[in-house]
Amino acid sequence: MPSYDSLSADQLQQITTLGSLKKSGYQPRSVKQELRDNLIKKLQSKEDVFPGIFGYEETVIPELQRAILAGHHINLLGLRGQAKTRIARLLIGLLDEWVPVVAGSELNDDPLQPLSVFAKNLLAEHGDNTPVTWMGRQDRYTEKLATPDVSVADLIGDADPIKAATLRLPYSDERVIHFGLIPRAHRGIFVINELPDLQARIQVSLFNILQEGDIQIRGFKVRLPLDLQFVFTANPEDYTNRGSIVTPLKDRIDAQIITHYPKSIEIGKRITKQEARIQDVQKGMVTTNEVIHDLVEQVAVEARASEFVDAKSGVSARLTISAYEQVVAGAERRALINGEATTYVRLGDFISAVPAVTGKVELVYEGEQEGAGIVAEKLMGKAIRTLFLNYFPDPDKAKKLKGRPSPYKTVQEWFGSGHTVDLLHDASTKDYRAVLDQVPGLRDIVTELHPSETPEHTYFLMEFLLHGLSEYSLISRNRLTAGAQFKDLLSSMFTMPSFGEDDDEDDEDEKPQRGRRR
Known part of the structure; x- marks a missing residue:
């Protein structure tokens, strides 16, 4: 039997009748x-x-x-x-690529094995002169x-x-x-x-x-x-x-x-990078890094293991795809607002991608009581906590080191003396760097562990370090409307609720209806 995949459209057009099809050596399959x-x-x-x-x-x-x-x-x-x-x-x-069909048949009849009454009648009437057309694989x-x-x-x-x-x-x-x-x-x-x-x-x-x-x-x-x-x-x-x-x-x-979900973050990243709809203008404006990709994938990992998420429903790969698209869009928006031609992704862009997570997870009763937004923020916090150890020493173990001070001591003491840091999502690159530079010891930790990084990535890791320390309860992180505030852990207990908790003005009025939140 000849292969019609190799025939051009012009060659196929020459086979227009049952007779010419037979001469070509066609056999049904x-x-x-x-x-x-x-x-x-x-x-x-x-x-x-x-x-x-x-x-x-x-x-x-x-x-x-x-x-x-x-x-x-x-x-x-x-x-x-x-x-x-x-x-x-x-x-x-x-x-x-192509298969022959009886022209005009609604059941895609094979000219040598007609199925419908229409095709059988047409073949009986015209014989080898029965018209034949070609159907492409996409139409099948x-x-x-x-x-x-x-x-x-x-x-x-x-x-x-x-x-x-x-x-x-x-x-x-x-x-x-x-x-x-x-x-x-x-x-x-x-x-x-x-x-x-x-x-x-x-x-x-x-x-x-x-x-x-x-x-x-x-x-x-x-x-x-x-x-x-x-x-x-x-x-x-x-x-x-x-x-x-x-x-x-x-x-x-x-x-x-x-089927199953990706068994490693690396596989998940390949899928997300392939499927995410990132426009060329966004690629030219926003520079990302592997840490952000890892964080996005880790959110899905945390969601699939979370007590608040219905494991039977699953967590779609579309969560990571949508989250990454929003991370890039958040960075792009910030650059447009500040009139900057290019920008480097920030951890704040990751935190602001909560809307991509809330609609992609099916919550159990406990999760409904917490609220979709709170659960999404908790999942992001767990992702930060998990990946923090890939880049910085374990804060829990650093507390127990004998004869050596914790590498985070300087940062902790600075916040403990009453200082606060407000990291706003829409801050310009200049303001963003100035805020991070005012924390003593922050850059020293990053440059000591990651000395060969670019300035942009160094600042990203400095921000990552602050978020990680808050996840390990060395400092406090409070949610602001337009970003996050870092301060001493003890003082935060008497002021704002911590990041991931409801801070709406009418919170007290709503609690009886929604259930008490942690």
């Missing part, structure tokens, strides 16, 4: 065989089969490849934000999100009274059928996202298609041996109250592949 053959070619040539998918190289991707080689229908099972739909869409790359992918209002008619089909009246046909005539999405996806890939959300009675309608390849429409004696590769995506049925996959349907899905 099932979708599953097509996927299998093209996968074999890619594996033999060491080509990346699923580009842009990171962290699944030793888990999901091998299982997926085995399922394709076995000719199986596939269910991708996992929590939200685990690239299930993205993987399904990448399967398009395993289809042939159909995707449907399962929603409660999806009906059997939407997926399979139903009798169309308007068609019957227009063509003056009785309802017993097969030509009055209006086919649904699945028959129209014949010779392609059909994806149903969030399968458990599909009503049980609708899931039952898929039994025959998966097992026998044919459809059932009301009282019609129609048998259509559909050629389809089904891919389903679903959350674990025990993790959702919205529905489940009925057991007989689950039994008919050959391969169930379990």
Whole structure:
């Protein structure tokens, strides 16, 4: 059989009839065989089969490849934000570039294996002169999100009274059928996202298609041996109250592949950098660093382990993507306000990305009592605390060193003498540096541990050091409307609430309704 992938559009246009198609040596091939053959070619040539998918190289991707080689229908099972739909869409790359279809057929009929009444009648009438067109691989992918209002008619089909009246046909005539999405996806890939959300009675309608390849429409004696590769995506049925996959349907899905979240921060960073929509003008204006990338990914790690977040719901990779986009946007906004052509990212930009976190986590009862904003700030604080040890000595251990003063002693004593520092999100670069420079010992700690850093990164680490010391309760950090205030821990107990607690003016009035907050 010739490969039509290598033919140009002009060469394909010369094959316009059934006769010319036969002369070319064309032989029908099932979708599953097509996927299998093209996968074999890619594996033999060491080509990346699923580009842009990171962290699944030793888990999901091998299982997926085995399922394709076995000719199986596939269910991708996992929590939200685990690239299930993205993987399904990448399967398009395993289809042939072009396939011939009977011109005008709504079921993408193969000229040598017609399926619909229309195609059979056309072939009977015109024979080798039957017109043939070519369909690209992108047109052979159909995707449907399962929603409660999806009906059997939407997926399979139903009798169309308007068609019957227009063509003056009785309802017993097969030509009055209006086919649904699945028959129209014949010779392609059909994806149903969030399968458990599909009503049980609708899931039952898929039994025959998966097992026998044919459809059932009301009282019609129609048998259509559909050629389809089904891919389903679903959350674990025990993790959702919205529905489940009925057991007989689950039994008919050959391969169930379990996806997972990135197993390391490095993998998470690759995904975030790839998916974040950072415009070129932002890249030219804002300089970031790996610490910020690590902090953004660590927030997701902390959220997945948090007592306030529903672990069964999961924490999508979209959290880190949105958070990083807001970090860059926050730095860009500051530069625009201050009339600066460029700016270096700050830890304050990370803190101000709370809105990207609040909508991406499903809270348990305790989390609802705390409030989404408070929980998001706590998660960010934990991320800072965790990564602080990668750059600075452990404050807890520094307290216990015998014969040596704590490296943070000078900073602590300065705050202990009544000094405060206000770091505002929108402060100009000059003001930002001036505020940090007034803290004695702060720069010394950073330059001693990280002597080769650029001036911009040094100031970033100085700010990071202040936030880290507050997380380890060596100093206090209070939330300001436009930034954060650092001061002595003891004095803060008698003034403002600490960072991460509600400081609204009407807090006392609201507490009875919202529950007491820590």
